[in-house]
Amino acid sequence: MAMSGPSGGASARRGRGRHRAPMSEINVTPLVDVMLVLLIIFMITAPLLASAVPVDLPESRAKPVETEEQEPVQLSINADDTLYIGEEVVPEADLPARLEAIAREAKEGGKPPQIMLRADKGLDYGRVMRVMGELNHAGLSRIALVTTGSETAAAIAEPAVTAGSDSGQ
Template sequence: MSQINVVPYIDVMLVLLIIFMVTAPMLMQGVKVDLPEATANPVENQDSEPLIVSIDAQGLLYLNLGNEKQVLELATIRERVAAVLRRNKDKPVLIWGDEAVPYGQVVTVMVELQQAGAPSVGLVTEDPQ
């Protein structure tokens, strides 16, 4: 009786698994901001990649669609987020706000995102260690 030797297939699968585990964190790109530290429960895993609005220390806004290094106006971000949410209502929306940005500016962005159709807007923080 002939049998299939599956050991080479398992080796290939493990190598691919390691490659995906190493490259997956690199796929999350954005603008470098110093996130505030807070202890909070993580959000449950989402199947789709979230929309991320970044606010740097100078208060400039960025969106992780298209050219991520391009500074955008708040009205432009609202239009683009609304267009994406019309196609996918369950897409999570997050804000990466630098800790040097005034709280009022973050709230203004949150309100605009909710008016664009985001049912909830999450704030990203660093875990203090």
């Protein structure tokens, strides 16, 4: 009885054959931390990536308009001639009443809001002008036409200026 088996005594625990059991628990704290950081990043960047109304904007060399502390009103016209105020579809017949309501709210607040007009580049010019006429009729005259910046438009306009200055010599 001098010898003890693998299950008995202190000598079995102190010997060379001591092995740790594999870790069967997963530490989820780092996983939760990483997921929360990713969630915050996506929450911040998602609204900046895309506008809710898909519009193929024309290109322009114009400089960006600086907006004020008041949130501008987004008015969009899709390629299929659908009108949106913000992300809400507005029927053509309801547009004058909705614009007058926006103008009325602005008069109560003091300063009229900036209107950001986003129109698809394939639309008829007359269609865009009719919407601008409705804006003007409602008393909303602070209108900005939204475009995309273009390096190709700048490259096309640059030779035209150079050619005009060469012809004067």
